[in-house]
Amino acid sequence: MPIVKSVSRAVSQLLQSSGCGCGISIVPVRCIGVSPRQVASDASFHSVSFSESDHPRVLITGGLGQLGVGLAKLLRKRFGKNNVILSDIRKPADNVFYSGPFIYADILDYKNLREIVVNNRITWLFHYSALLSAVGEANVPLARAVNITGLHNVLDIAAEHNLRLFVPSTIGAFGPTSPRDPTPDLCIQRPRTIYGVSKVHAELMGEYYHYRYGLDFRCLRYPGIISADSQPGGGTTDYAVQIFHDAIKTGKFQCNLKPDTRLPMMYIDDCLKATLEVMEAPAEALSMRTYNISAMSFTPEELAQEVQKHVPELEVTYNVDKVRQAIADSWPMNFDDRNARRDWGWKHDYDLPELVTTMFSFLGSDSRIAQAN
């Protein structure tokens, strides 16, 4: 494997040449501010950090999925439109393309990604590219490539260029042998999907690079995210978005999970708020580098009941998808996020009733609600 070879070659060169007195067994991270792939050629160049005056220069990978466009909008409000570059391998819609900088970036193309980071003087990277749980099971080789090889590229470039790196993890990083109600930050993690395996790998690699190379890695385990103006990308929690669209369009919803399947969920605004907050938190506040975040937990039946308060005529039927059901049955039912609340003041704004009201107000269901009342 070329990556393994280059990492081990670079690490051995580093250990010979670092001159920082580090031993092999315990390596103080601040001695090594560079990535394994770059250390041999130009360590001194890359060890100089950018003097990012006021604002970070941000790159979002995989930015055209359910979460990226909303994240770009939030970050542009905070850091300025031109300081936030959205990227993906897909073609953006006109409104996205004209709302701020967009660039093609395939995370599997290491050199291209590095060029983007260098040319745009990127200082913060939000790594959103991934194949989610259900689509990952349908194409394991691609999920492995994007979620694992892609992550390796991102980690190396981030370490090499001294970036602050955010990588989202998920409730899917846990498995049937994890405590499920509630699931704490630190417990057994033996997921049964390629998605979950790749996310545990991302958590561990990011934490290792933090310890080993001083990479400023930050990671949140998101619940299932619910949004009105973007579509989910093929996950197990997608039903909780689809129900709103179907309630409005047809008044009929067929759920692919059993009515009593309880999963942690979150409204997108809370998710993006947490993401920005953890990136802005002072390093000293972070006792860990990977945190659970939680807002609410519900079953399809409970969600349907809340939706029916707005659309009473909604008919819900169940046609269980075996793959998704098996995944959901192995995931947390409730998430314990006390460490995030304690360390950097995480607090959600949306519980189930606010979520449902907000979704309907975005999706413009006024006429149906009026009929219902």
Ligand SMILES: NC(=O)c1ccc[n+]([C@@H]2O[C@H](COP(=O)([O-])OP(=O)(O)OC[C@H]3O[C@@H](n4cnc5c(N)ncnc54)[C@H](O)[C@@H]3O)[C@@H](O)[C@H]2O)c1
């Ligand atoms: N949406 C959720 O409910 C949720 C929950 C937990 C964690 N997450 C995580 O948040 C991140 C964003 O999630 P999302 O829902 O927006 O995902 P999504 O599936 O909607 O979007 C992922 C994006 O990655 C892009 N992509 C795929 N291959 C790529 C490649 N080779 N190079 C660059 N981009 C590539 C896709 O084109 C897509 O636009 C993911 O890492 C996901 O695991 C999401």
Ligand SMILES: C[C@@H](O)[C@H](N)C(=O)O
């Ligand atoms: C939970 C999350 O990671 C994603 N929505 C999925 O279901 O795969």
